[in-house]
Amino acid sequence: MSISSEASTPFHRGEEEVQRRQGVYESVKTWGSKVVREYLPEQHREFYAQQPFVIAAARDGQARPWVTVLTGKPGFLTSPTVTTMDFAATLPVGDALGGALTEGAQLGLLGIELATRRRNRVNGTITATRGDGFSFDVGQTFGNCPQYISERHWKPAAAPAAETSVRGLTLTTDQTALISSADTFLIGSGISDDENRQANGLDASHRGGPSGFVEVQSPSRIVFPDYAGNNHFNTIGNLLVDPRVGLLFVDFEKGSLLQITGRATIDWDSEAVGEHAGAQRLVIIDIEETVQQDAVLPMRFSPPESMVRDLRLVDRRQESDDVVSFYFASRDDGDLPGFKAGQHLPLELHIEGFSAPVARTYSLSNGPGQGVYRISVKREPRGLVSRALHDSLQVGNIIHGRDPAGDFTLPEGSRPVVLISAGIGVTPMLSMLHQLAARDPERPVVFIHGARNGRLHAMREEVNMISQNHKNLKTLVAYSQPLPEDRIGEHYDLEGRIDSDAIRHAVGDLQADYFLCGPASFLGAMTDVLSGLGVEENRVNVEQF
Numbered sequence: 394m395s396i397s398s399e400a401s402t403p404f405h406r407g408e409e410e411v412q413r414r415q416g417v418y419e420s421v422k423t424w425g426s427k428v429v430r431e432y433l434p435e436q437h438r439e440f441y442a443q444q445p446f447v448i449a450a451a452r453d454g455q456a457r458p459w460v461t462v463l464t465g466k467p468g469f470l471t472s473p474t475v476t477t478m479d480f481a482a483t484l485p486v487g488d489a490l491g492g493a494l495t496e497g498a499q500l501g502l503l504g505i506e507l508a509t510r511r512r513n514r515v516n517g518t519i520t521a522t523r524g525d526g527f528s529f530d531v532g533q534t535f536g537n538c539p540q541y542i543s544e545r546h547w548k549p550a551a552a553p554a555a556e557t558s559v560r561g562l563t564l565t566t567d568q569t570a571l572i573s574s575a576d577t578f579l580i581g582s583g584i585s586d587d588e589n590r591q592a593n594g595l596d597a598s599h600r601g602g603p604s605g606f607v608e609v610q611s612p613s614r615i616v617f618p619d620y621a622g623n624n625h626f627n628t629i630g631n632l633l634v635d636p637r638v639g640l641l642f643v644d645f646e647k648g649s650l651l652q653i654t655g656r657a658t659i660d661w662d663s664e665a666v667g668e669h670a671g672a673q674r675l676v677i678i679d680i681e682e683t684v685q686q687d688a689v690l691p692m693r694f695s696p697p698e699s700m701v702r703d704l705r706l707v708d709r710r711q712e713s714d715d716v717v718s719f720y721f722a723s724r725d726d727g728d729l730p731g732f733k734a735g736q737h738l739p740l741e742l743h744i745e746g747f748s749a750p751v752a753r754t755y756s757l758s759n760g761p762g763q764g765v766y767r768i769s770v771k772r773e774p775r776g777l778v779s780r781a782l783h784d785s786l787q788v789g790n791i792i793h794g795r796d797p798a799g800d801f802t803l804p805e806g807s808r809p810v811v812l813i814s815a816g817i818g819v820t821p822m823l824s825m826l827h828q829l830a831a832r833d834p835e836r837p838v839v840f841i842h843g844a845r846n847g848r849l850h851a852m853r854e855e856v857n858m859i860s861q862n863h864k865n866l867k868t869l870v871a872y873s874q875p876l877p878e879d880r881i882g883e884h885y886d887l888e889g890r891i892d893s894d895a896i897r898h899a900v901g902d903l904q905a906d907y908f909l910c911g912p913a914s915f916l917g918a919m920t921d922v923l924s925g926l927g928v929e930e931n932r933v934n935v936e937q938f
Contacts (some may be wrong), residue, residue: 408625428535459639475531485689486556508547541601549692556686563613572615577601596628618675656678658677810905813910818912893926913937
């Protein structure tokens, strides 16, 4: 991301072309301008200051992208202002980007906390260098969803006695083995104007999947599947414009790095795409050069966390024509790890026809402390996991789950809360309603929800029941296309979509914390509405499904 073909969107022409190809351009265009910022929010500044490493992508003297790791004790990376970052870090001798981190160089950064699966992306420009590091101006920054990240914990390790690196033009046997067993790698891409010799931005990103999801086709070619993500298509859009690419594979046990630079080709729809579970396309990398650095990281990582426990389905309930709730207990009926309202549940399912488990995360829709995990899932016609859940998962079946996670949660205190959702975005809001009714019934709450009609309005009766136990809860429901049997005043309150008038009527001049959940187009519209109503940006919390 860096140069936009339209002033209203932060995306460049390559990203926009892929968005149009995938049919998401209109929804992402508005939403992207809300989540892609030109500054670091406070929580992201704090996040980076806590990290022992950050991923960096830059170009060498031949304008080829490479990816590396900048390391230090937590606090080596600081953010003096919302638009600047300072690094107390240098690269090892022999790193592919040695000598490239100079004043004026473009840099793509990825902060990723493997233990919690949080990640944040930043790109910008190096403004000054020092003997022990450099300063950086933020161009763009945005958060990422936690999908496809394998959880790992780190511990310090002794620095190597001598730094060594070996360059090559093709993969060795050991490098092939590392790639073929990887569940994680990092990728750097960007766009550049070669004619004017001006770089126009870089991006560092994470790719993950089941162990072995990257295929080594030959010593000079590897292939990996591109799964569904946030629909920004930053990496794919970059490669569409500029096929030069950098990859980084990490040997987490030994602290070694394998850096690769090459050129990418995108396979959009061949038969080979269908051979990879969940892949939307394949990316083929023709390798131009490699750099191997052994035991160079001052840290080591644990193996990927095993599943928290087996989860047993104890109930399933139809909530609307297209939504079913699934209730899970532990296999042995022991206590489940607790969660906060608004968090999500990472799951892995074994689906017939696929050799590796398929991972997804779903917001928990029940309240904390109820002894079970409940997810409420909309059946998507082309959704691999949602169809499997709806069509095949029966009471008594076992699936695998990790600890609930996520920071889309209610703040402490008594400040009023406004919950605004659309469609299946109601799920984390329900969890919050349960928590507020049980633990904070005096706190003012406004619940605003949009659905198409009564047949597609999930959890309606449950919200009505909660409202009876929370005297300070006010609700407003809008149907965009009500059916003849839907009665205004009984089943819904407003015909049409949620707009500024509806929110102003329901909320008034309430000074509150706002929580939004729904599809990208809805979130873009709602953030515009709230901004127009004078709601401060730091009071708006967003979760996209």
